Amino acid sequence: MATPDAATSDLTDTGPGDSTPDPHRLPSTVLPSRYDVRIRPSLDDASFSGHVRIALDVQRPTSTVVLNAIELGIDSVSVNGADATWELDATTERMTVTTRDELTGAAELEIEFTGILNDKLRGFYRSTYTDDDGVEQVIATTQMQATDCRRAFPCWDEPAFKAVFGITLDIDDGLTAISNGSEIERSSTEGRTVIRFADTMVMSPYLVAFVVGRLEMTEPVDVDGIPLRVVHVPGKSALTGFGLDVGTFSLRWFQEYYGIPYPSDKVDLIALPDFAAGAMENLGCITFRESLLLVDPDTSTQSERQNVADVVAHELAHMWFGDLVTMRWWNGIWLNEAFATFMEIAACDAFAPEWERWTSFGLERSMAFEVDSLASTRPVEFEVRSPAEADGMFDVLTYQKGGALLRMLEQYLGAERFREGVSHYLRTHAHANTETNDLWDAIEATSGEPVRQMMDSWIWQPGYPLVTAEIATVDGEAVVELRQERFEFAGGDSADGGNGWMIPVHVRSGAETTTLLLEPERSVTTAPVSDTDAIIVNAGGHGFFRVAYGPELRARLADPEALAGLTTLERYCLVDDAWAATLAGRMSAVDLLDLLDVFADEREYGVWQAVVVALGGVSRLVEGDALDALRGRVRTLVRPALSDLGDPVAGESDLTRKLRGLLTRTAGSLGRDDEIIATCRDLFTRSLDGASVDAELLSAATAVVAASGDAADYDRMLDGVSSASTPQEQLRLLFALAEYDDEQLAARTCELAMSDSVKTQNAPFLLRAAIGNRGQGASSWQFVQEHWDEANARFPGNTIVRMVDSVKLLNTAEAVDDARRFFADHPIEQATQTLEQILERQRVNAALRERDGSALDRELLSGAAG
Template sequence: EFYIASLGEELVVGQQYVLAMEFEGYLNDALVGFYRSQYTKEDGTEKLLAVTQFQPTDARRAFPCFDEPAMKAQFDVYIARQSHMTAIANMPKIDSTPFDDDTDWVWDHFNTTLPVSTYLVAFMVSDFVNISSTFNDHALFRSWAREQVIDQAEYATEAGPAILTWYEQYFDIPFPLPKQDMVALPDFALSAMENWGLITYRERALLYDPVVSSSMDKENVANVVAHELTHQWFGNLVTMDWWSDLWLNEGFATYMSYLGTDSFEPTWNITDQFVISELHLVFALDCLETSHPISVPVEHPDDINQIFDSISYSKGASIIRMMNNFLTEDTFRAGLTNYLNAFAYANADQDDLWEALTTQAHTDDNLPQDMTVKTIMDTWTLQMGYPVINVAINGDGTATLTQERFLLILNKNSTDTHIYKWWVPVTFTSQENPDFSQTKATDWMADSDDTLTINGLPSKENWVIFNIRQTGYYRVNYRPSNWQRLIDQLLDDYSIIHLINRAQIIDDALNLARAGQLSYKIALSVNSYLENEIKYVPWSSALNSLNYLKSMFTRTGGYGPLREYLLSLLTPLYDLVGFEDNTDDPHLDQKKRSMALDWACDLGLEDCVTNSVDLYNEWMADPTNQTIISANIKSTVYCTGIAEGGETEWNFAWDQYLLTNGASEKATLQSSMGCSKEIWILARYLEMAFDENSGIRKQDSSSVFQAVARNVIGRDLAWNYLKENIEFISSYYMSFGELGDLVATVTYEFNTEEELNQIIHFRDDNIEYLDSATLAITQSIERTSNNIDWMSNYYDLILDWLKDNGFGRWLKKRGPFIYSA
């Protein structure tokens, strides 16, 4: 991927040169570089458009360039187009001139860009239309889409300028461009791309239709828009020096997207959802030996593609959130502004950020003069994983803290000799004076400390909670006596404990039990208070954690008793929210209902299944009526209707998929068609996913595969399809980590020696096709090994607990564990 020019003489520093060469680029259909897309208008005519996607290393497909982030340049863009089309680029258009003597073609010339990395250059030629906003007084804001769906861009066109303006105030730096375009594309490999002044989106990430889109779809639009607009500062104005610091871009954009969305939709309380959407999500990956540090060396484009993962995004965001809390908001903001101003239109690495924040923290007296942000944060970015803090309450007003790396399984044969220790910000509160507002560290546990003694604790009879609002990137374990006091408090009056810490307690307990560091008797007892819990965040945390038990039991004789137990927890919540949706409910109540119905129907709760099937049949009888099924419960109703039906129900969904113009509706139908219980239908659906003439776009093939793979009936079908077609599938994808996503999803529930051997053989037999999925394969092997150990250690134990608590009393304890596929 290099062009080497042999020069006739040495170059002179300071002299400008022009390098001319022949270059031929292809307007491809691979969703990378400068590529073509198409869509069908309402009158049946096919329309083409051409657009760019350059991140990380595909600008070189469109024009010769120094295609590395640190080699910023200013670009003059000229585009030839037909007169009935429109061209847009990073900067506003200067003028249009005729193309020689051809009156049907014109040259568009655009303003010179500011210094920018090649991966952020963008342009598009299309027949799209736009709507605009002048909310921001110095930057024109426009949203572009197909004419038949442009009205669905209204919400994003309201949210975008408001969030951009809020960011200007937050960073105290004005947006430097005269315009900001956002484009909804029918074919796009990613969710969105932050090109400076021309942000491109998958249609579902930008378009919102109040009639057919759910409250979750609306939240997704606001969050993705906020994420991409953060990049206009973090990534575009200041760019990472090399891809090893990708997390500086994506971690900040992920963290700030919550603040930006909250500024526009404050009633959503979206910042409370951070722990379940980001922190707990990445905890599940970062507890593997095959995780990787946030800042990781990359040398090849395949290496770059693989680190666009939850470590860069969610862990990056989580440690930034931690840093915000231990530095305080004012110091954090001032330090960021200084950093952005110092490196504007240039590049930086994480040490540059640490220096700016340290200087501000010392000025504000929020960090001891002999301590630096680099000292603290290098322990979080340069080594993988995270600690569990073990708290021993001594009874004399003190507690002793120790730390160790949290791993699901301690591998006795591990070759990793690194000693994992972190600088840990310590916060705590107690039953004596429960205060969950103080998230600035009161103590620090250094990476050199074997133990830390904390003073100021109450008497032994009072519970304590460490890691207030789970702002620290770590788990906490206690002695059984403190766990029992927490359980008693939750049963007596759970509202005393902040809802984020309720989510923390549930997630920590179940994962500590999974790792053998806490008894399952205690962990499952924590859940006993849930019959009274009414808040979305703790419930989401509980169900996310319990999903592991469900996934391990799905193919065993113990699934029945576990299902009874899960329904005993869930039925009170189902009764509370009711099946009938109310779009006037608060946002989180709508999400809570959707979550409860999804789980209830999946577990076979009769009332949920019956209502869903009836609604689906009613819709089949009147397919043009979009009001029959509320958008918030469509995913549950569609999935259940198709699962309980047959070919007729599936074909009806497919017909609606082809007819609908709504991107969110297409996505819901797409996922739901994977719920069928007919093996031949699922097999046909998999074949359609990788056939560009089937009606399923290339961008959606991964989603279809994963929908089938998540179906208990479709999992083995999807796995066999992947194994048999790996050469074709690997060539089908040319961007980011789609192949890795397929592997991770289809192997998630593997828990037998036979399945482990299958993954290993799959890797060994197809190594030449798996360059972009090596990390996902390695992590799938470790997950499966961990699952096998868990089944051996805890399956019978959980069965005994279920039996002792009245679930599945007819079951007998099994003999030695010999389960295989």
């Protein structure tokens, strides 16, 4: 286990306060304290001009000022009113200003510049929508994280260089302009309007935002003195209510949780037609994809509403954790994002307890388990130097693993002690920059627990533990014996076993006890247990580890009465751990199917999530008659629960409706149940005719019709994409086009993704879905290879590796070799480690098919024959 001090010593020596040359870190000889930025966008020709005046604190006498700038034209530069010379270096994305006289103390730098509104959804960029008259309208908007503020104006574009920002926008009359602060002054002349906004607090440049276009906004909601609005393109006001409700609740809830007032003067939630990420936590000016803010509660699924609630809460959580207190450098981005992930779940659990949000987080956490089971995983925190390496931090290990580790810590300490530590951290470091250890030390100071020691074992080494639990006899009494080792999939390269984790293991056998399992291979015994009690390790299901039960303990848990006594998340973990054990070669696919059969009486959505994931994975191991036999087992497994649920009734819970939708899709798409397919066709047709159909069933029916559909069905869905009334309906239909199991229709979908008909924010994900198609994935992957250069030129850089994520599902030896050869010649420089993980996961899937495919084939065919 690397120590934090050793791992960060390089970073500590190259940040502000040190002049060691580094191509990715600015010298700290001169520091900015305030920016006055004036921007004049021209939406018609996708350009802008600007002026920035920067107040400087000169730390050591110098005649050279170095800051960041890229893709900007520089018209003039002056320092303290005197002209200065400058040079731009596109390789290092730097601007070097040289003065005639040596600078000392306070100074002022002024720069006149020009730029383009790019189509790459980064920096100051161009977004478009079509109005009711069929006219394309342009929005000029920003996305600065991680290192793209330098594309909007020259600046010290690193998180530790905090400053106050005063923004002024010079816009055409009739347009709307929004920035971080409230509008405080407005003047008009010669067809233009100049708007000045209130100064921001001291903050990092990547949090600066401004948006200009023909936009509308809701009336502000007063949240304890803070006005909160939703901003959107014209005509979508009917979709703003839910986002306003979530935003109002979350803003109030976070102020109470943190015990600190909101650190700015207003909140605007802005829905944008084009956005590369999901949303961005710009102080007071939070930007979103439309589908993650605008929603119709009456026609959306619970998952679609939950996505909106999650993202709104996540970004508002950042106003404190990320904006008020900010990581010192990008190696610490995990802490910002992990904490916001933790807080989004906590806030949504308070907003809608009936959603059982901590239970559903189990599936999201499993995505992190999947990556962290690979030899090519990484520590949660690691050294980051370049912008490309910073981009690589935005993955499931940062968000889902990080959030899960914080949840595990909270459950160990207790919710109140954890909250007290977080509040202490934010108060201590308000308006400053921090390292990871600052949070652990703050929580340790208020709780008295060895928080840093515990969390260091999880943050600074890759992977996670498998805890083995067996019955042992100690002094004549039966006890539970626990051991830990690193969990890893079979089929990947051998991984280091790690140095062990400090694991808080909650064990329940009647009463619940907590044990700290400290070292690798060390045995720990819990309190004596009876001869018959079911014993659950990882009680509550919140620990970030998997459990392998010995034969006796496993037999006790297999009892239906014992299973019924477990929580939903505990049963979810049993299934999820079994699927992982199958991938790791610790359990056979045949035994896994037998285990899944035990859950025919299950009626909780969360558990069925895990069952369906496992069934989907197993279905990729067989073909032909064996696949037909597997489909029969799926139908047999799903039908009892689906029959019990019946038709939707008024007043039933969201999760009941959600379960009905999941089982309908599973029976129709995976089980190819003719009766369910017919029902889904009827539901889909009725919806096209204007009938009201339960949203969960309609979502399932759309997928089932696509999975079994023909060209006529395809055309109807394609027409629906352009006429959809909500962002959620549009995406539902768009991604269903990737479900068709027909070579010509699959080719149409791929061609569509490369056309102007699909926004570049969505096209990579449509191609990802096409590659994931069980029957046509290989041909879709071939299409992507043939159009690789075009995809890289058109799509946002951070979406390219996401586009190819489903290559891992192509699990033949030929597909493995093909992917290896292709990426050897076409690396994804901005996501090298993520790509390595995708390719290793493909090898794991291929190894599972090679190892278990034949035995599963025989078992299924013998069962069908019997």
